[in-house]
Amino acid sequence: MGNKLRKVTIDRSLFLFLLYCAVSLWLIRFQHTPPLKTVESLSIQLRSALSDRIGAVNSYFHLREQNSRLALQNAMLLEQQLNLRNALDESIASERFQGFTGKGSHSFIMAKIVDRRYDARENLLLIDKGSRSGIAEDMAVVTPDGLVGRIISVAADYAKVMPVIHEDLSVSAITASNGTHGLLQWQGGSESTAMLRHVPSSSTITEGERILTTDYSTFALRGIPLGTVASVEQGSQFHTVTVNLAVDFSRLSHVLVSLQRPDPQKPPLNNK
Amino acid sequence: MLKKTLSYSLVLLLLTLAQLLFVSRISFMGITPDIISIMIVYTALRHGRTGAMNIGFAGGILLGFFTGNMGAEALAKTIEGLIAGSIHLPEESHASASQKQRYFYRGLLFASLAGNMVTGLLLNAHMVPVSLNLFLTMVIGTAMTMLAGVIAYQLLLGKMLAGK
Numbered sequence: 001m002g003n004k005l006r007k008v009t010i011d012r013s014l015f016l017f018l019l020y021c022a023v024s025l026w027l028i029r030f031q032h033t034p035p036l037k038t039v040e041s042l043s044i045q046l047r048s049a050l051s052d053r054i055g056a057v058n059s060y061f062h063l064r065e066q067n068s069r070l071a072l073q074n075a076m077l078l079e080q081q082l083n084l085r086n087a088l089d090e091s092i093a094s095e096r097f098q099g100f101t102g103k104g105s106h107s108f109i110m111a112k113i114v115d116r117r118y119d120a121r122e123n124l125l126l127i128d129k130g131s132r133s134g135i136a137e138d139m140a141v142v143t144p145d146g147l148v149g150r151i152i153s154v155a156a157d158y159a160k161v162m163p164v165i166h167e168d169l170s171v172s173a174i175t176a177s178n179g180t181h182g183l184l185q186w187q188g189g190s191e192s193t194a195m196l197r198h199v200p201s202s203s204t205i206t207e208g209e210r211i212l213t214t215d216y217s218t219f220a221l222r223g224i225p226l227g228t229v230a231s232v233e234q235g236s237q238f239h240t241v242t243v244n245l246a247v248d249f250s251r252l253s254h255v256l257v258s259l260q261r262p263d264p265q266k267p268p269l270n271n272k
Numbered sequence: 273m274l275k276k277t278l279s280y281s282l283v284l285l286l287l288t289l290a291q292l293l294f295v296s297r298i299s300f301m302g303i304t305p306d307i308i309s310i311m312i313v314y315t316a317l318r319h320g321r322t323g324a325m326n327i328g329f330a331g332g333i334l335l336g337f338f339t340g341n342m343g344a345e346a347l348a349k350t351i352e353g354l355i356a357g358s359i360h361l362p363e364e365s366h367a368s369a370s371q372k373q374r375y376f377y378r379g380l381l382f383a384s385l386a387g388n389m390v391t392g393l394l395l396n397a398h399m400v401p402v403s404l405n406l407f408l409t410m411v412i413g414t415a416m417t418m419l420a421g422v423i424a425y426q427l428l429l430g431k432m433l434a435g436k
Contacts, residue, residue: 013321013357020329020350027336028343028394040340047292047338054293119302122339123397160340167399188399 021239041155048158049124051115059253066253077144108142108256109133116241118165118191125149125161127255132233135159138219140258146225146246147171147213148255159257164226165191165249172217173226176210178203184211184226184243191249193230194240205232211243221258280315283322284327287311288334295420301321302398305416308335308349309387310424313356313379317372317433321357348390353386356383372433373425380421381414388413 030036059066111127129135131154141148141161149163162169170185173196180203182196199205209229213220225246233240287307296304308331317323332349336342355384359379366396367375396402 013325013354017350017354020325021347024329024332024343024347024350027346031341031343031356034372036342039337039342043337043340050289050293117296117339118398119296119299119304119397122341122395124340167397186399198285 003009028169037153040153040160044126044153044158044160045130045155048114048128051126052112052128055114057114059095069251073144080144080220107259109259111135111141111159111255111257113252113255118249123163123166125163125252125255127159127161127257128157130155130157130159132156134259137259139260140217140220140224141255142224142258143247143252143255145248146227147220148247148249148252151257153261163249164194164245164247170197171220171226172214173181173211174214175205175229176212180204180205181214181216182211182241192245194243194245196229196243197238199239199241201235201237201239205229205239205241207231218227221260280327284308284311284331284334289330291335292338298416299411300416301408303412303416305420306384306387306413307417307420307424308332308419309352309384309417310380312349312352312427313359313376313383313421313433314429316353316356316359316379316383317339317361317376320360321354324357325350325353328356331354333384344391344394347394348387351390352383352387355386356380358382366413369430369434373430376425376429376433377418377421380418384414385410388417391425 027036055201060114094156107178109129111133112128113125114128115126117124125141125148127141135151135154137151137154139151140152147164149161149166151159151164153160164171165186167186170183173182173184174180175182180199184194184196186194196205196211207229211226211229213222213224213226215222227243227245230242230244232242291304292305295307298304308328312324312328312331315327328349328351329346332346333342335349336345339345354381359374359375361375388409389406392406392413393402396405398405400408
């Protein structure tokens with residue numbers, strides 16, 4: 001009788017185990033399909049709302065540090081603004097003659113980072129603005145320092161950002177001085193450096209050079225700083241270029257989301 | 273039965289939220305302790321393999337729902353439930369407190385190793401080589417979970433099991 005009962009229990013356990021494994025494998029296989037994406041969107045909303053509440057308490061204790069950083073950032077922005085104003089005054093006159101209609105002007109939405117995971121299981125940012133604020137997938141996320149990442153999933157009031165330091169994100173890049181093209185991609189490890197790939201060995205690229213986004217990107221606006229060249233190793237066909245990223249991901253608290261949508265025809269062309 | 277299921281579900285939900293919002297901030301080399309595993313092993317000790325797998329699967333789905341890795345987390349936690357199920361202490365057993373403690377730690381060690389092996393193979397957000405990721409998740413992850421398990425046992429679970 002005891003043996004029989006034990007056998008029934010083992011059979012039930014085995015059946016359950018196989019069932020649960022099958023469901024888990026099905027979920028892994030269809031993780032990126034629309035129904036599961038909808039579930040993910042709901043989870044972003046819930047998790048972000050919770051993190052937001054907790055973050056509000058935490059941020060209270062970091063107000064002094066935050067204020068110092070904002071004051072420093074304001075000073076830098078003021079300096080940049082003065083330089084830009086001078087440049088703008090010069091260009092306005094010439095644009096009038098060319099019938100400039102405002103193309104290329106961008107609008108941004110400021111968002112707060114409500115959760116950030118950088119562990120072995122996840123590498124993402126959650127921000128407190130979503131579709132209700134006009135945010136959509138594939139929008140670029142920036143700070144005054146440079147490119148932060150790309151919106152990959154949107155809920156009503158929150159959105160998930162794939163940061164530059166993510167294995168699946170690559171950004172078309174160009175050097176500021178001589179226009180050498182490359183593809184910026186994070187190679188894992190340190191969150192302050194990435195690699196600039198596909199830089200032909202015939203091109204000249206030197207340490208300290210600024211790296212910016214290009215028009216070829218499917219989501220990022222042109223001219224956003226990505227970082228500076230930290231080291232260049234000569235290769236037979238391509239240079240191995242290490243880039244110090246412009247954004248300090250360990251200290252991010254607020255970001256700007258560019259509302260400019262990428263050209264819908266770009267991704268398919270790039271994928272071919 | 274319904275009351276027990278509801279109370280276990282509520283505890284699981286609270287632990288999942290605690291894991292996501294608080295425990296995940298205690299990180300060493302990107303690895304965090306796993307308090308869901310502790311609940312799985314506790315359930316295994318009290319209710320056997322089926323209960324542990326139920327809690328494991330549900331915990332994995334819940335955790336994965338919030339992290340976007342439902343399949344991987346559910347698989348890892350189900351396997352943890354299966355492994356932890358081997359340490360069940362039946363109602364009629366007269367195990368001493370030290371035996372229960374040994375059973376708990378042994379179950380947590382093997383369950384955590386197995387679960388971390390699965391997540392180490394399936395989830396690699398830092399893009400480190402698979403072997404290094406496996407080493408980090410299995411060694412550091414298991415060590416941190418064991419440490420959390422010792423604290424939980426000394427503070428709470430030991431007393432709960434003694435009253436069984």
